[in-house]
Amino acid sequence: MRFVDEFRDAETARALAARIASLCEPGRNYKFMEVCGGHTHTIYKHGLEDYLPEAVALVHGPGCPVCVIPMGRLDDAIAIAEQPDVIMTTFGDMMRVPGGRGSFFDSKANGADIRMVYSPLDSLKIARQNPDKQVVFMAIGFETTAPSTAMTVLRAKADGIENFSIFCNHVTIIPAIKAILDSPDLRLDGFLGPGHVSTVIGCRPYEFIPALHGKPLVCAGFEPLDILASVAMLLEQLGEGRAEVENQYTRVVPWDGNPKALQVINEVMELRPYFEWRGLGFISHSALKVRDSYAAFDAEVRFPVPGVRVADPKACQCGEVLKGVIKPWECKVFGTACTPETPIGTCMVSSEGACAAYYNFGRFTRERVRVAIGP
Amino acid sequence: MCLGIPGEVVELYPDRPDLAKVDVSGVRRAINIGLLEGEGIGPGDWVLIHVGFALSKIDEEEAAAALAFLEGIGQAYDDELAALAESRID
Numbered sequence: 001m002r003f004v005d006e007f008r009d010a011e012t013a014r015a016l017a018a019r020i021a022s023l024c025e026p027g028r029n030y031k032f033m034e035v036c037g038g039h040t041h042t043i044y045k046h047g048l049e050d051y052l053p054e055a056v057a058l059v060h061g062p063g064c065p066v067c068v069i070p071m072g073r074l075d076d077a078i079a080i081a082e083q084p085d086v087i088m089t090t091f092g093d094m095m096r097v098p099g100g101r102g103s104f105f106d107s108k109a110n111g112a113d114i115r116m117v118y119s120p121l122d123s124l125k126i127a128r129q130n131p132d133k134q135v136v137f138m139a140i141g142f143e144t145t146a147p148s149t150a151m152t153v154l155r156a157k158a159d160g161i162e163n164f165s166i167f168c169n170h171v172t173i174i175p176a177i178k179a180i181l182d183s184p185d186l187r188l189d190g191f192l193g194p195g196h197v198s199t200v201i202g203c204r205p206y207e208f209i210p211a212l213h214g215k216p217l218v219c220a221g222f223e224p225l226d227i228l229a230s231v232a233m234l235l236e237q238l239g240e241g242r243a244e245v246e247n248q249y250t251r252v253v254p255w256d257g258n259p260k261a262l263q264v265i266n267e268v269m270e271l272r273p274y275f276e277w278r279g280l281g282f283i284s285h286s287a288l289k290v291r292d293s294y295a296a297f298d299a300e301v302r303f304p305v306p307g308v309r310v311a312d313p314k315a316c317q318c319g320e321v322l323k324g325v326i327k328p329w330e331c332k333v334f335g336t337a338c339t340p341e342t343p344i345g346t347c348m349v350s351s352e353g354a355c356a357a358y359y360n361f362g363r364f365t366r367e368r369v370r371v372a373i374g375p
Numbered sequence: 376m377c378l379g380i381p382g383e384v385v386e387l388y389p390d391r392p393d394l395a396k397v398d399v400s401g402v403r404r405a406i407n408i409g410l411l412e413g414e415g416i417g418p419g420d421w422v423l424i425h426v427g428f429a430l431s432k433i434d435e436e437e438a439a440a441a442l443a444f445l446e447g448i449g450q451a452y453d454d455e456l457a458a459l460a461e462s463r464i465d
Binding site: 006232261 | 380421446
């Protein structure tokens with residue numbers, strides 16, 4: 001596949017590994033956080049940590065938009081799905097996420113009409129095809145997916161579709177990064193910036209990180225070489241005493257983002273005053289809701305939702321995993337009570353979650369298999 | 376999961392300027408290119424596709440530059456190894 005395979009070349013990966021090792025100052029340890037489920041997934045799928053010296057640790061932050069949805073919010077979605085004549089449509093990774101009383105999958109098994117879709121446009125098509133039903137789209141994701149949801153609402157409005165609405169759970173990345181930086185639990189040396197969120201918001205919003213916190217951020221692509229190159233770029237900055245925002249993913253990320261995408265988000269949605277994030281608590285202005293002018297497409301207006309806060313199960317340490325404070329294997333229930341088949345928390349259910357990535361790609365311990373570098 | 380994948384635009388729809396047919400590893404589907412209006416997307420262009428929408432046009436020059444940079448590191452590494460192999464200091 002073009003634009004994919006070339007960025008997976010093993011020889012070049014070994015060369016980058018050597019470069020990374022040479023950039024590490026002796027006796028210094030580095031902790032870089034990524035805030036994108038896609039990055040977590042790539043790192044574990046390709047075993048990229050094996051290409052890093054022991055001194056460099058990659059920490060997973062709250063980059064999985066599925067994982068940060070609190071259980072109560074999922075219960076609200078299920079309450080909507082269980083209303084008569086409702087077809088709930090959702091991305092696949094939401095299907096097994098456990099709420100307080102089960103998942104979409106459980107609800108579907110009990111007779112609710114819940115369907116997996118690839119795109120919000122598929123959901124709109126279902127609405128067209130089922131005029132006697134109410135079709136709801138479970139809108140999740142960071143700024144990457146928000147424009148697509150917004151475009152779909154605009155299309156629904158333009159086409160006069162009256163039986164389509166969205167349950168909006170889009171969250172924004174900058175407040176999450178701020179919450180991490182303000183948290184006393186962590187000492188980080190830099191960030192890998194979320195490549196696809198950045199196609200929408202650009203690189204400017206990250207400038208506060210070097211400016212206020214003196215830490216570098218490199219906006220990174222999703223292929224193995226992209227991530228290794230980004231780690232090298234972070235180490236170079238630190239070695240030279242610089243802290244800047246740099247763009248490694250230049251083939252896709254424009255510095256100024258996508259103005260049209262930002263405009264449609266702004267047209268259809270606005271920031272909620274606050275939103276609860278699993279593990280991080282309430283963060284102000286960190287999530288999107290549908291504007292009053294588009295209330296006809298807002299499932300929260302159309303349907304009653306319980307809005308009850310549900311505490312996470314006592315054994316669940318998703319919050320600490322999401323902040324990067326502990327590694328998945330350090331969670332008490334990782335791999336035992338909490339597995340992909342019987343998930344307790346969202347980090348294990350979502351394919352972008354750190355725990356799922358670790359479990360599925362065989363990382364149960366902190367042992368690294370070092371890649372042999374050299375002939 | 377929402378992965379962003381590169382695809383090649385193969386066809387436009389004259390009556391729907393916000394749609395395009397893309398080819399991703401042989402699979403052809405219509406996607407929405409409304410977020411890239413004004414960029415003159417046409418057949419032969421590569422775009423980043425995410426949940427049925429093109430989010431960004433892939434800049435082929437930048438891709439080539441990124442690869443060249445990475446390959447440069449690869450070459451520098453090979454050269455370094457070769458030089459080390461030639462060295463005899465004892």
